[in-house]
Amino acid sequence: MARTTPLDPPLDSPPDDDRPxxxxxxxxxxxxxxxxxxxxxxxxxxxxxxxxxxxxxxxxxxxxxxxxxxxxxxxxxxxxxxxTLPGRPVEAPESLTFPVGARSADPCAVDRSTVTWEPPPPEHAQALGLAPHRPTLVHHYLSATPDGRSLRTALTSFSPVALAEVAELARYRGRADGATPAQLRRAYDWMRKAGLALHHRDAITQVGDASSVRVTRRVHDQYARPLEITDLVVDAERDTLVYEFTLPAAG
CATH class of the missing domain: 1.10.10.10 (Winged helix-like DNA-binding domain superfamily/Winged helix DNA-binding domain)
Incomplete structure (x- = not known):
């Protein structure tokens, strides 16, 4: 049996704590x-x-x-x-919250976030270099205000590179049932911690009668390898699309 090295109890332990x-x-x-x-x-x-x-x-x-x-x-x-405890991850002040721009500024807005393991949309598969019908981790996001005046949806497909390099993302495959809540707010922090430099490219287009806009975001690393592609649709009739970036000072 393994033997515990006898040391003084930690300072936070009460004197009468008789646990090993x-x-x-x-x-x-x-x-x-x-x-x-x-x-x-x-x-x-x-x-x-x-x-x-x-x-x-x-x-x-x-x-x-x-x-x-x-x-x-x-x-x-x-x-x-x-x-493996449930809960909302802690965000660093300088981090970009994933998916960027998907959350409404209304504090009463309610969001729902899940993941699935499924073939992504064809345009996503092409952008990520995936063979047709090959499954990957797909993130589904919806944010809505109680009065229905603001609605945002986002669909993100992750590449095999992202899943191979970022352990925190790969672990979600076991929970990708489309029903279990999945908070990937710190996805970009996880990528950076894995040694990936992130390059974001956003393209914004009108949808239908221009009451909504679509933001297509592509993210690749320092080796030009695709990491993810996101389609974010925002009801622009009464809402404002705001991007806020914070970059730490050099040194």
Missing amino acids: LYGRIAALLLDELRDGTVPPGERLPGERHLAAHFGVSRETVRQALEVLRRGGLVATDRRGSHA
């Missing part, structure tokens, strides 16, 4: 997962980092992670461990 050290570390790590320190779907820091963070041995961290795995709160694959 790895149990207390599991509880502290769970608190950080719940408060969004590690957002849902994100990879956890490595064992060495966690050991230094909590002031314990790597063996103790390993045992704590096993406790969380048995509880279904953490999953581990060849890329490392990641949080």
